[in-house]
Amino acid sequence: MTRFAQNRIGVEQGDTVLFSDFENDGPMWTADGPREVRVTVSFKESFVSPPAVQAGLSMWDMAHDANGRVDLTCDNMTAEGFTLIFRTWGDSRIARARASWMAIGPVQDEDTWQVD
Secondary structure (H helix, E strand, C coil): CCCCCCCECCCCCCCEEEECCCCCHHHHHHHHCCEEEEEECCCCCCCCCCCCEEEEEEEEEEEEEEECCCCEECCCCCCCCEEEEEECCCCCEEEEEEEEEEEECCCEEEEECCCC
């Protein structure tokens, strides 16, 4: 469990296109075997410390004649951003994908004084 020691909690959310490989015959659409796409997301404002991040697929377009295999994770969480990782494998043919995400964490309080 993440416990926040501050009274100021920030929430930022977004929708990020991960790839659109059917347009240019990219590897998610044309290749077989293990494949991975990493997309860096930067927050509009920094959190005080790395927030809790939740992500899910908000759109995916896949071939009807292959199995749909997807692993979507978040990694490298910092106060400034994180990395979305989309993986597939086998004969899956994914034309395009988009992920929605939400970050919740402590933010700077204008009443907090920094003493050097």
